[in-house]
Amino acid sequence: MKLTGAEIIIECLKEQGVNVIFGYPGGAALNIYDALYKHQKEIKHYLTSHEQHASHAADGYSRASGKVGVVFTTSGPGATNIVTGIATAYMDSVPVVAITGQVPTNLLGKDSFQEVDITGITMPITKHNFIVKDVNTLADTIRRAFEIAQSGRPGPVLVDVCKDVTAAYAEYEKKEPKKIKKKVFATQEEIEKAIELINSSQRPFICSGGGVISSEASEELVEFVEKINAPVATTLMGVGGFPSTHPNYTGLVGMHGTRASNYAVSHCDLLIAVGARFSDRVISKVDRFAPNAKIIHIDIDPAEIDKNVSTDIALIGDVKQILKILVENIQKKTNTDWIEMIYEWKKNYPLSYPQDGKLHPQYVVERISALTNNDAIITTEVGQNQIWAAQFYKYQRPRQFISSGGLGTMGYGFGAAIGAKIARPDKVVIDIAGDGSFRMNCGELATAVHYNIPVIVALLNNGVLGMVRQWQDLFYGKRFSQTTLDRPPDFVKLADAYGALGIRVTSPDEVDSAILKALESGRPTVIDFVIDKDEKALPIVPPGAPIDEIID
Numbered sequence: 001m002k003l004t005g006a007e008i009i010i011e012c013l014k015e016q017g018v019n020v021i022f023g024y025p026g027g028a029a030l031n032i033y034d035a036l037y038k039h040q041k042e043i044k045h046y047l048t049s050h051e052q053h054a055s056h057a058a059d060g061y062s063r064a065s066g067k068v069g070v071v072f073t074t075s076g077p078g079a080t081n082i083v084t085g086i087a088t089a090y091m092d093s094v095p096v097v098a099i100t101g102q103v104p105t106n107l108l109g110k111d112s113f114q115e116v117d118i119t120g121i122t123m124p125i126t127k128h129n130f131i132v133k134d135v136n137t138l139a140d141t142i143r144r145a146f147e148i149a150q151s152g153r154p155g156p157v158l159v160d161v162c163k164d165v166t167a168a169y170a171e172y173e174k175k176e177p178k179k180i181k182k183k184v185f186a187t188q189e190e191i192e193k194a195i196e197l198i199n200s201s202q203r204p205f206i207c208s209g210g211g212v213i214s215s216e217a218s219e220e221l222v223e224f225v226e227k228i229n230a231p232v233a234t235t236l237m238g239v240g241g242f243p244s245t246h247p248n249y250t251g252l253v254g255m256h257g258t259r260a261s262n263y264a265v266s267h268c269d270l271l272i273a274v275g276a277r278f279s280d281r282v283i284s285k286v287d288r289f290a291p292n293a294k295i296i297h298i299d300i301d302p303a304e305i306d307k308n309v310s311t312d313i314a315l316i317g318d319v320k321q322i323l324k325i326l327v328e329n330i331q332k333k334t335n336t337d338w339i340e341m342i343y344e345w346k347k348n349y350p351l352s353y354p355q356d357g358k359l360h361p362q363y364v365v366e367r368i369s370a371l372t373n374n375d376a377i378i379t380t381e382v383g384q385n386q387i388w389a390a391q392f393y394k395y396q397r398p399r400q401f402i403s404s405g406g407l408g409t410m411g412y413g414f415g416a417a418i419g420a421k422i423a424r425p426d427k428v429v430i431d432i433a434g435d436g437s438f439r440m441n442c443g444e445l446a447t448a449v450h451y452n453i454p455v456i457v458a459l460l461n462n463g464v465l466g467m468v469r470q471w472q473d474l475f476y477g478k479r480f481s482q483t484t485l486d487r488p489p490d491f492v493k494l495a496d497a498y499g500a501l502g503i504r505v506t507s508p509d510e511v512d513s514a515i516l517k518a519l520e521s522g523r524p525t526v527i528d529f530v531i532d533k534d535e536k537a538l539p540i541v542p543p544g545a546p547i548d549e550i551i552d
Contacts, residue, residue: 026074055085091406211275
């Protein structure tokens with residue numbers, strides 16, 4: 001049957017099982033939105049206050065559900081406004097498909113109104129992108145975009161569609177989506193060498209990253225850990241991929257890692273990185289990272305092998321499949337002396353904060369965890385709030401912690417929370433935020449209120465750009481340049497202005513009642529927790545120092 005390009009886009013989305021879209025219309029996308037109007041019962045569109053937060057919502061939707069997130073925008077500034085969201089998804093390997101309107105083909109390259117080369121702009125931050133100038137290639141391009149976004153190492157794909165293409169007609173035939181195959185590229189010889197190293201090690205240590213979550217390999221990781229009785233740390237992206245209440249869990253590793261994690265890296269004889277990419281925030285000083293260890297790196301992306309840290313054995317392929325093979329073939333181990341040393345470090349160097357009767361952010365996160373039975377989905381902004389959320393909430397499962405790890409995008413968390421709640425309406429969703437980040441995205445209160453999306457913003461309000469001030473305090477001689485936010489708004493009044501619930505908390509004895517009120521309200525809520533401007537996210541490894549040289 002013959003359909004317009006715009007109708008073909010909608011039909012292809014339906015082929016892929018898409019029933020949720022986030023976006024913002026404009027001139028070049030009008031035909032697409034007109035086609036979407038006719039399919040309102042099949043595809044729900046959420047109109048955000050800003051395109052950037054539409055892209056973050058699509059990202060949060062994807063991370064919470066494991067599905068592909070979809071965002072629509074128009075050309076020019078509409079498209080450029082999602083660049084930060086695309087880069088965020090790219091750095092964290094999140095499958096998102098962005099469909100942008102573009103000026104008609106006869107106006108390309110003429111500096112036309114709202115024309116921008118969005119494929120050129122996003123080439124470094126997408127797995128692939130397309131510009132569609134022929135309606136006859138449109139359907140296969142949309143299908144290919146979804147396939148690329150999900151295959152191998154996931155990531156964002158952008159499809160730019162010229163306006164005349166969305167109006168032109170072409171034959172459309174429905175097709176079933178291609179099944180995404182999970183592959184193992186590692187050779188039998190490489191697997192056998194890895195098994196030999198694991199069997200002979202006496203002090204193995206596992207670093208679990210975001211790839212464990214992407215490949216749905218959390219159960220296999222637990223089996224692997226328990227078979228060799230190894231301690232486990234996670235990168236920031238790996239939080240939730242291994243239960244934080246498991247006795248072998250040592251916490252974060254790297255710049256904000258626990259002493260137990262960082263000491264374990266420094267003393268292990270075998271480091272097994274599972275779906276982790278050895279970012280600078282994990283390894284810090286490269287020549288002092290895991291100095292006594294052989295290194296096995298398990299990852300789907302061959303480009304990550306030996307990029308930041310030299311490895312002894314690389315097992316390239318789907319993490320879930322590789323862990324299954326290893327679990328079936330490795331010997332069961334006790335590593336008694338090693339695990340007892342780990343437990344001793346955990347006991348002697350726990351995460352802590354002052355017990356002085358003041359309102360501390362760590363206490364707030366602990367109470368959020370307790371009052372949600374450790375079962376909420378937590379999104380974060382970026383900075384101290386992000387680290388406290390990763391450290392003090394007790395995550396039990398993958399896709400429970402949603403945060404911008406690689407790009408470190410302030411303003412990410414609220415849009416992501418909206419997307420996550422739409423993906424998982426059965427779960428409590430809380431954005432643990434800083435006031436600096438919330439200033440950037442608070443307009444999305446309008447979105448949450450309009451669609452009655454009962455997300456909670458737990459605002460850790462210290463009146464400063466907390467992490468930057470912390471660095472100025474510790475490493476820049478207390479020269480607090482442009483990090484004090486001594487200005488409006490009153491966040492409780494702001495919430496009320498948008499029609500949300502606003503609550504202010506200034507002391508520890510108000511924390512539980514405020515959280516419970518927010519949970520019971522069924523409304524979008526902002527809880528303004530007023531904390532001291534000099535609270536620190538600790539421990540911290542100074543930049544460029546070995547990871548066992550820790551300030552806490």
